[in-house]
Amino acid sequence: MNKNSSNIMALAPHTSNKRETVCIFGTGDFGRALGHKMIQSGYPVVYGSRSTQISNLIPKDAEVLSHAEAAQKAAIIIIAIQRQHYNFLTPLAEVLHGKVLVDISNNLKLNQYPESNAEYLAQLLPGTKVVKAFNTVSAWALQSGTLDASRQVFVCGDDVEAKQMVMNIVRALGLTPLDKGSLLAAQEIENYPLQLFPMWKFPIFLSLGLTTFFFFYCLALDIIYTYIYEHRNFSFFIAITIPNRICPVIALILLALVYLPGVLAAIIQLYRGTKYRRFPDWLDKWMLCRKQLGLIALAFASLHVLYTLVSPLRAFVSWRTGKGIISQALNNKTEPLNNTNAWLSDSYLALGILGYFLFVLLGITSLPSVSNNVNWREFRFVQSKLGYLALILCTAHTLVYGGKWFLSPSAYKWYLPNIYMLSLVVPCVVLVVKFVLIFPCVDKPLTQIRQGWERNPKYSE
């Protein structure tokens, strides 16, 4: 690194240090942006281009030469051209021999080609040291300096020294290199910028589906039913009342769905008598998106909290409260405090507060920087013990809230149950099965199985 193999020296502002010349093949957008940034950071830059005349777009301090000439000036060559033109590099194989080629290309689709662009380049030019880098950085962000999402530059390559050289450049540009290992990782690195929250897709679609179903369910029972049978127009329930019924229901169901796969896995392991057979694919996938399910549940729970807390500010609620007080005043009597009601109302609110509090704690613990600072035992303690406690509290909150209406026929409009009853099915199943699983007679064999014991060793994979 300290020996400068090129004969062109850069004198960066305020410094007396020398940086190695970097060659960039291709004068497209990203090539120019990268060149600009490198010159700013004190690197001499030389462009390799078919035509040396488009120079007014190219950074002023950069040289533009033919590909072969440019390649000779530098030890590192950045290949800022598209994969479909890589084959034009084969005639240059001799010049490029032993050089570090930096593949910065991206594809338009996930897994567009059988092998990654970087591996393809390495196959085309076997004498070179190919390093994959910079593909997650956008040209726009590089030029404007707003690099919030992309300070990390994934780097991979088979030659450790070549990788080190590239990582030094990455650092010099103010970015953070992240060594992802050998060139095998290139496929993953190339797929990375094309992803749009892949782990979130299923949880989001599931919650959207549930939201739609429960919205129409509530619309029918709370607005249409009231309009038909009581001739009252409560259409404004769409804004707050109905969302505030849907949110807690979905939050509770999603939270229970976070813990259901763990319970199912335990049952499967107990039934099979071994842990060495793979779970069904759907269960594996479900387990992998538990964090996302939990965070979406937290989002719905937070909306529920906000919707609930604003209720005293609603015109409808003030009107209803006023009506109740006025009717008492006009009848000249004050109702005494109903102690049972006070207990129910307070304990339902307290359970909700504590459940939500634990839920937020779980959410904070799943922040990457926090979960990186706890060990496995601590993470399990929070996510499992506190998680179950949150589920118990939230289920109890729903039970206490709606308990008194379970047996009242007026709660069953059109013979359909209220949605908070529907919301209790999954959490109650999870809690009951979990309760059975912690009995010693069930827990002991399960623990043995998880430690590697097998009921029928022959049948294992």
Add this chain to the structure above:
Amino acid sequence: MNKNSSNIMALAPHTSNKRETVCIFGTGDFGRALGHKMIQSGYPVVYGSRSTQISNLIPKDAEVLSHAEAAQKAAIIIIAIQRQHYNFLTPLAEVLHGKVLVDISNNLKLNQYPESNAEYLAQLLPGTKVVKAFNTVSAWALQSGTLDASRQVFVCGDDVEAKQMVMNIVRALGLTPLDKGSLLAAQEIENYPLQLFPMWKFPIFLSLGLTTFFFFYCLALDIIYTYIYEHRNFSFFIAITIPNRICPVIALILLALVYLPGVLAAIIQLYRGTKYRRFPDWLDKWMLCRKQLGLIALAFASLHVLYTLVSPLRAFVSWRTGKGIISQALNNKTEPLNNTNAWLSDSYLALGILGYFLFVLLGITSLPSVSNNVNWREFRFVQSKLGYLALILCTAHTLVYGGKWFLSPSAYKWYLPNIYMLSLVVPCVVLVVKFVLIFPCVDKPLTQIRQGWERNPKYSE
């Protein structure tokens, strides 16, 4: 790294790259899980085992050989056996000479042995390069791929190259290696997965103790006293009213306890006239858990906010409000707005909101990823300046809230003060002493002492 010293090559799916063979001693749970993962990542794996017949549990693509044969095939040997069996490795000393041994073992208790397992291994086999790694990863997480808490793999060892080789494997498995330096760090790394929030223990026990004390105090004054002397049953106060009295009290006391040790340290330094003598142990420990104390205080403050905000939804509160309005209506008069009351109520709420807002800001700043992005000056500004401002605001909030009752005898049931009066003791002491400490005549010598000046240089350590 690029030269493959073994004669067995792995052809990982979709790749043409070669990875070095890795040998694993021990076919237990972790050995198998690690082997599986390595084969997935393109490493040829060979197991060293006493019996070569338990092969149906071992990953299909792995070879199983005797220990000596297996060790010869690889440069890196993962020792997936327990410490008490390490001595069986001594006969293999010759075969293992010069090899990289990866110690992945964990103990059952903190500091179980005088030296760490890795150092013990290095003593047993002096010709080998021992690297400690992987002990913080669980076999279960490795197999299932849910690695939220354990992406970080602590690595330590005396041989830099050996460590580098192991770190490359760690990266290839999709984990993040963290170099902790020489083998000296092995003890710490082995203790790490056994910890369960060690820094949180004292703050949690302290707050639980305070909670219990204040709970019974409130129970006596608010429920039992009322029941005995006024024959009214307010048992439902247990759900919300009493928690909402305890939470702010504990939050304020804990917040004050965050700033008390700093004030005590300043007094000790002023008294001693030097900063070069160590503080008493209890003060050192107290200072180290200030962050945890503050975060628990924030948790109690957040509960207080939630309990307060739901109060308009409580049946008891609606009943009390209604009763007040009805009695006015029945008396045919409307009370005019009491301007003093409006001022007190609004300023008490505003002080609480601003105090809580700053408190949350402090909490966000203590998130690892945020505090890593601020420099020392910025961190001190937030945690000290804004922290004291939060303490002042929260103390003022409590004073304004309860101020009018200080002199009223009815506030002293059974001659005991209300708990918000108790909660003011520590914060007021801290604020008064801090106020004294910022006077120039006190601040100047203190600053000098902190810059290294000593009153009696002879008496210093």
Add this chain to the structure above:
Amino acid sequence: MNKNSSNIMALAPHTSNKRETVCIFGTGDFGRALGHKMIQSGYPVVYGSRSTQISNLIPKDAEVLSHAEAAQKAAIIIIAIQRQHYNFLTPLAEVLHGKVLVDISNNLKLNQYPESNAEYLAQLLPGTKVVKAFNTVSAWALQSGTLDASRQVFVCGDDVEAKQMVMNIVRALGLTPLDKGSLLAAQEIENYPLQLFPMWKFPIFLSLGLTTFFFFYCLALDIIYTYIYEHRNFSFFIAITIPNRICPVIALILLALVYLPGVLAAIIQLYRGTKYRRFPDWLDKWMLCRKQLGLIALAFASLHVLYTLVSPLRAFVSWRTGKGIISQALNNKTEPLNNTNAWLSDSYLALGILGYFLFVLLGITSLPSVSNNVNWREFRFVQSKLGYLALILCTAHTLVYGGKWFLSPSAYKWYLPNIYMLSLVVPCVVLVVKFVLIFPCVDKPLTQIRQGWERNPKYSE
């Protein structure tokens, strides 16, 4: 690293490992603190000092020698003296030749000298390997062990091996080294600890200015006007009512200012017909502090939420509610529910809740640990799509809230508009221009320009 070049060995507690001797020039505060910590971590430490008699302050296990003698004992020399005394090192050039010098100095002002201290040191002693490190760590924090803000140690230097040696020491002290590249980075590293939220200055001053302006505006309209013309004293509005008017207004304006520069940039690019000319400086700076503007907007929005949610607890609000109910009761009539009012009140609250919810989501995404885990496409999706949605919801929230008063003359006290009308100007402009920009006839040329197309290639830079 494994060969110990000095003849003094340290036997750190519980270990049998040897660490290289480290020499520290200078027995000042930081030199002593660092020495203490190094001895604790098992390093033999030797001090170089003019006088060898101040030894009672120096860690007991350290040796104190003359500069030349001390330097000979170690390969690494930490220069714990101030820049203005660096020239005394020149006579030692021969002894120091080939040694690793660690520059730990800081300046008192930003860019105090033309070149960084480390580069100055490297120029003074050309035969040495200068590494910049440790300057971001405070002596106080090093001694007390409370290293929350400064676990990161920025390291830079031209010699890779020397840097590696220093980084190993950093790790051994329990700190995290961060390689910032060559010695060119020293200036930046030396400026780092002197900064106090440099990116936050403009957004904070802007919001303070707006707060002051709107505070006096509201004071005039809500308190002074009412006092003069209606002879009512609403001075307590200062505590909650007025802050709760100012906060949402500033939050909305700042949120719009986050998206305004993007819109302006698009207009400038469309007008110029090229993206290759730099934006004006003020626009560049504005774009770089968008994140800070957004977070301050979020802080104001959060205060608005808290102020709003406590309103049912305010004495003034209870009094007003009670008065309304009593007057109805005394008139013996119950007002029916006004459906339009219920719709307006509910939809205004619902819009606010959803807008705030998205706003918090944006805030969480801008946490460093979260934004490091999303790719550029995901970051843009959240910050641009969800951000505009939040802006639309918050603008709609304000419009629905105040819509009915726009045409009412009583809303214009002293012919001045209410402040929520003022707050709508910027967001409406941004949304209207953005709406125009997404029309195909405007969007198409803009996309082309952003992909590198130019209307008049000649005129480009």
